[in-house]
Amino acid sequence: MEIEVKRGAIQEEQTELILVNLFQGVTDPGGATGSVNKALDGQIGDLIAAGDFKGKLNETAVLYTRGAMPAKRVLLVGLGKQDEFDLDKVRQVAGTAARKVRSLGLTRYATIVHGAGAAGLEPVQAAQALAEGTHLSQYRFTQHQTEKDENGGETELEKVSVVVFDQELVEVVREGVWAGEHIAAAVALTRDLTNQPANFATPTVLADEARRMAKTYGLKFRAFGPADMRQLGMGALLGVAQGSEQEPRFIVLEHNPKEADGAPIVLVGKGLTFDSGGISLKPAENMHHMKGDMAGGATVMGTMQALAALKVPHPVVGLIPSTENLPSGTAYKPGDVLKAITGKTIEVINTDAEGRLILADALGYAQRYSPRAVIDLATLTGACVVALGTVAAGLFSTDDDLAARIEAASQATNEKVWRMPLWKEYAEQLKSDVADLKNSGGRPAGAITAAMFLSKFADEMPWAHIDIAGVSATDKDSPYQPKGATGFGVRLLTQLLRDWQ
Numbered sequence: 001m002e003i004e005v006k007r008g009a010i011q012e013e014q015t016e017l018i019l020v021n022l023f024q025g026v027t028d029p030g031g032a033t034g035s036v037n038k039a040l041d042g043q044i045g046d047l048i049a050a051g052d053f054k055g056k057l058n059e060t061a062v063l064y065t066r067g068a069m070p071a072k073r074v075l076l077v078g079l080g081k082q083d084e085f086d087l088d089k090v091r092q093v094a095g096t097a098a099r100k101v102r103s104l105g106l107t108r109y110a111t112i113v114h115g116a117g118a119a120g121l122e123p124v125q126a127a128q129a130l131a132e133g134t135h136l137s138q139y140r141f142t143q144h145q146t147e148k149d150e151n152g153g154e155t156e157l158e159k160v161s162v163v164v165f166d167q168e169l170v171e172v173v174r175e176g177v178w179a180g181e182h183i184a185a186a187v188a189l190t191r192d193l194t195n196q197p198a199n200f201a202t203p204t205v206l207a208d209e210a211r212r213m214a215k216t217y218g219l220k221f222r223a224f225g226p227a228d229m230r231q232l233g234m235g236a237l238l239g240v241a242q243g244s245e246q247e248p249r250f251i252v253l254e255h256n257p258k259e260a261d262g263a264p265i266v267l268v269g270k271g272l273t274f275d276s277g278g279i280s281l282k283p284a285e286n287m288h289h290m291k292g293d294m295a296g297g298a299t300v301m302g303t304m305q306a307l308a309a310l311k312v313p314h315p316v317v318g319l320i321p322s323t324e325n326l327p328s329g330t331a332y333k334p335g336d337v338l339k340a341i342t343g344k345t346i347e348v349i350n351t352d353a354e355g356r357l358i359l360a361d362a363l364g365y366a367q368r369y370s371p372r373a374v375i376d377l378a379t380l381t382g383a384c385v386v387a388l389g390t391v392a393a394g395l396f397s398t399d400d401d402l403a404a405r406i407e408a409a410s411q412a413t414n415e416k417v418w419r420m421p422l423w424k425e426y427a428e429q430l431k432s433d434v435a436d437l438k439n440s441g442g443r444p445a446g447a448i449t450a451a452m453f454l455s456k457f458a459d460e461m462p463w464a465h466i467d468i469a470g471v472s473a474t475d476k477d478s479p480y481q482p483k484g485a486t487g488f489g490v491r492l493l494t495q496l497l498r499d500w501q
């Protein structure tokens with residue numbers, strides 16, 4: 001789908017449908033909606049007066065222009081209450097409208113920038129949100145479906161024209177749309193990798209995808225195999241990997257802009273391409289979801305792509321430890337002791353607590369960059385899903401400044417995070433009788449003890465951990481988030497790094 005930005009009056013557009021909007025409670029529309037209402041001889045006003053359109057968020061109505069305008073149809077979308085309007089509502093209404101247009105079997109339409117008028121949002125941000133919502137709503141993962149969807153699902157939107165009335169705003173809107181398109185493409189990459197079944201997305205395939213992406217976007221790429229890992233002393237990652245026939249990979253992506261200043265920010269993503277639990281085998285019921293246990297790694301890949309595409313002027317490194325976790329005759333076992341890259345020894349209590357093991361080596365490796373900050377993302381614990389559900393990710397940090405930056409980016413993107421404590425009392429649960437620490441602290445405070453475990457490998461680095469177990473996939477459609485992988489974190493991290501000063 002192409003999004004073009006042009007100057008004009010929307011009611012004059014030659015296209016299949018024009019899209020305008022309305023706040024809840026408005027009886028006499030102004031702006032572009034007012035112009036369209038006038039051209040339609042007050043039809044929108046009639047709809048409101050009759051109580052047939054209230055302007056509720058994501059409400060839609062289709063009107064027919066009967067020759068009053070070049071376009072045959074007008075789609076009206078509700079913006080909800082004006083005092084509750086924000087950038088996420090822009091993403092939502094853009095997504096709702098794009099889905100509606102697709103369900104009508106149409107391929108092109110013209111839209112205004114929701115929120116840049118009466119709502120008073122920054123036009124560049126509203127335009128970015130418009131592009132994000134539009135693209136993200138159209139995402140589908142159909143690669144493995146050989147029979148076409150019967151519900152009009154075959155049509156693809158081809159062209160969306162964003163029509164801007166003020167000449168001075170055209171370039172600003174173009175800039176916002178440009179950013180939104182790159183960010184949405186990065187989210188789509190992350191969703192694709194996360195949705196991809198484990199027989200297609202093995203650690204080597206993940207590394208190949210990273211290599212291909214790095215080449216296209218101008219990032220530096222490296223991938224370590226088992227021999228390199230042994231040399232580096234990554235005994236925790238190797239321990240998890242030893243039960244699988246698939247070779248592990250440790251992927252390194254580097255964004256080094258010319259004007260790069262100082263130490264990099266390191267992003268770490270859990271890349272478990274399949275987590276069966278290993279010898280501590282998971283129940284069968286939901287095990288298939290564990291093909292998505294590399295969502296953190298996929299988010300780091302998507303974010304690195306976005307940073308390169310948007311030419312973010314800070315050095316950033318992406319680290320993705322990737323392996324399967326399977327039971328076999330060679331698999332690691334409960335009671336085994338592993339030595340991580342930092343020299344710390346770990347008693348394996350539960351082979352299903354594997355994410356923290358591979359992240360331990362990645363965090364240890366991150367130390368060689370003396371980074372300005374390290375942020376890891378991981379589908380780490382079921383306990384985090386119990387605590388925060390599918391609404392928010394868990395945020396853990398040893399650095400208040402870093403946590404505040406992440407919270408600000410979370411607000412802007414509506415990728416919700418909620419900070420949880422790392423009080424030292426929790427570390428008691430990780431004490432081992434045979435090694436430096438154990439990999440499971442049992443059920444109480446499971447998300448926190450997992451984060452505490454990671455903190456032991458982050459040492460003095462300013463560090464944050466985001467547990468995305470509850471938010472990396474969804475089982476229901478929403479305006480710009482179809483069922484399946486969400487790509488959570490790409491927008492959050494990209495916002496964070498674009499805003500970094």
Ligand code: BES
Binds near residue numbers: 355383469
């Ligand atoms: N990948 C899982 C966590 C998970 C659970 C992600 C549900 C997404 C949805 C992780 O490796 C795991 O198995 N964690 C264990 C830790 C426990 C054994 C200490 C868990 O949460 O049960």
Ligand code: MN
Binds near residue numbers: 277351353354355
């Ligand atoms: Mn596990």
Ligand code: ZN
Binds near residue numbers: 275354355
């Ligand atoms: Zn896992």
